[in-house]
Amino acid sequence: MSLSISLADRLAAHPKLEHRVSALLDIVESESGVLDRADDAEEAVIDNLRSMGNELLTDWSAYKEDQKFSEACLKHPEAKAQKNIYWFSTYGKIEVIERCPTVNQHRVRPFSNAAQVNCREYSRTIQRRIIDFSADLSFQCAAKKMHEHYGIEIPESSIRAITLEHARCMQKDSVISVQTCQERGRDAGQFAGEMDGSMIPVVLFDEDAEGDKRKTRKTEWQEAKLCQIYKLGSTDKRHQATMGGLDEAGDQWLSCAISQGFNQQSSIHCVSDGAKWIVSQTKRVFGDQGSFLVDYYHLSDYFAEAAEECAGHKKESRVEWRHIQQNRMKSGNIDAVMAELDQYRNGKKGKTANKSEECHRYIRNRPGQFEYASAKAANLPIGSGEIESSNSSIVQMRLKIPGAWWKPANAGAMLCLRTLHSNGEWDQYWEHSG
Numbered sequence: 001m002s003l004s005i006s007l008a009d010r011l012a013a014h015p016k017l018e019h020r021v022s023a024l025l026d027i028v029e030s031e032s033g034v035l036d037r038a039d040d041a042e043e044a045v046i047d048n049l050r051s052m053g054n055e056l057l058t059d060w061s062a063y064k065e066d067q068k069f070s071e072a073c074l075k076h077p078e079a080k081a082q083k084n085i086y087w088f089s090t091y092g093k094i095e096v097i098e099r100c101p102t103v104n105q106h107r108v109r110p111f112s113n114a115a116q117v118n119c120r121e122y123s124r125t126i127q128r129r130i131i132d133f134s135a136d137l138s139f140q141c142a143a144k145k146m147h148e149h150y151g152i153e154i155p156e157s158s159i160r161a162i163t164l165e166h167a168r169c170m171q172k173d174s175v176i177s178v179q180t181c182q183e184r185g186r187d188a189g190q191f192a193g194e195m196d197g198s199m200i201p202v203v204l205f206d207e208d209a210e211g212d213k214r215k216t217r218k219t220e221w222q223e224a225k226l227c228q229i230y231k232l233g234s235t236d237k238r239h240q241a242t243m244g245g246l247d248e249a250g251d252q253w254l255s256c257a258i259s260q261g262f263n264q265q266s267s268i269h270c271v272s273d274g275a276k277w278i279v280s281q282t283k284r285v286f287g288d289q290g291s292f293l294v295d296y297y298h299l300s301d302y303f304a305e306a307a308e309e310c311a312g313h314k315k316e317s318r319v320e321w322r323h324i325q326q327n328r329m330k331s332g333n334i335d336a337v338m339a340e341l342d343q344y345r346n347g348k349k350g351k352t353a354n355k356s357e358e359c360h361r362y363i364r365n366r367p368g369q370f371e372y373a374s375a376k377a378a379n380l381p382i383g384s385g386e387i388e389s390s391n392s393s394i395v396q397m398r399l400k401i402p403g404a405w406w407k408p409a410n411a412g413a414m415l416c417l418r419t420l421h422s423n424g425e426w427d428q429y430w431e432h433s434g
Helices: 007-012 015-028 038-075 110-115 124-134 139-150 156-172 178-182 246-259 276-289 296-311 315-331 334-342 355-364 372-377 385-399 408-422 426-432
Strands: 080-089 092-103 190-204 218-231 238-242 267-272 290-294
Touching (some): 007 015, 038 080, 038 110, 092 110, 124 139, 139 156, 156 408, 190 246, 190 276, 190 408, 218 246, 218 408, 238 246, 238 408, 246 276, 267 276, 276 290, 296 315, 315 372, 334 355, 385 408, 408 426
Parallel strands (some): 190 267, 267 290
Antiparallel strands (some): 080 092, 190 218, 218 238
């Protein structure tokens, strides 16, 4: 654009834009009594800027269409056709009539190819806005939020499709290459890891059935497995989650550790409830570099349930008894705890076992997993409250909202979306997407 052409002349060539600039100046220069309140002025500015954005993109698309068509005609002066094309942006629906030369009986789309837009699609910017809402809210609520904040009507089905498409893309790149990360030269360090599960409502169909697959629909609950890793003393915590099998959860745990700097010289302290699958994954993926500790507060729940049988009905006696056992476990005096429980347990199995027997069995079946004294001496955590809190904020807050039932594959993709957000990699994904 030549510098000799004034701004006024340039605006005159775009009447809609000139009118919109004039409307914005009217807001700035409004008379006393008109738009005196800041909130009213802000709403007026937003409305005008939203309309201006739509008009700007519409004018841009018309200008670019003419430019690209002229360039195409120099190469392909053959027969031409027209096609209406539109897409959705944060400023609403953008429409343009695209002229398409025909080359060797194939239609050439000069504007669409250059602008990288397809008819009826949503711009990358608005897709990010959509997923910002649907990552935390139901797809229905996300549609309402898009209308409230951007004045755009988007079908709930489109919200869902866009969200799951990006969630699957995030899922593909979620597990870091173990070999690549092991080759990185990093210092040894002490790490802490936690793992927990949460039951998710899922809906299943027989994909091999003929006819209406909806008739094969059944519902059940499946476990989402969430892991967390951080270097001791750091507030940078990394999460990953899966609806897959136990080994997949363990592989994600190792991937999290490696991404945080874990290497062959490092050691890792794992804390969780007493689920045997978590213990087995600790041994499988971390080997001799890992240690496992039963969550202290989970064990304390067993003491609380056994307290009435061992100390009577009085609350003060039950609390005192529980504190004694807790202190014994913290100091490493497990034998004294087992001897105490031996006096009251009934030695039965299954549902016929009393609470003292359940507590005794819980401890004796997990040898070497109650080293609280050594953990505290090394300033290592003895509770898994962090992963339980993360389970609530990352998994349950979105995947267990009322009325939500998921296909397992979609639930897994949404888990990846949620953990990517919690790991602070949201901006990084959008910078490299598209």
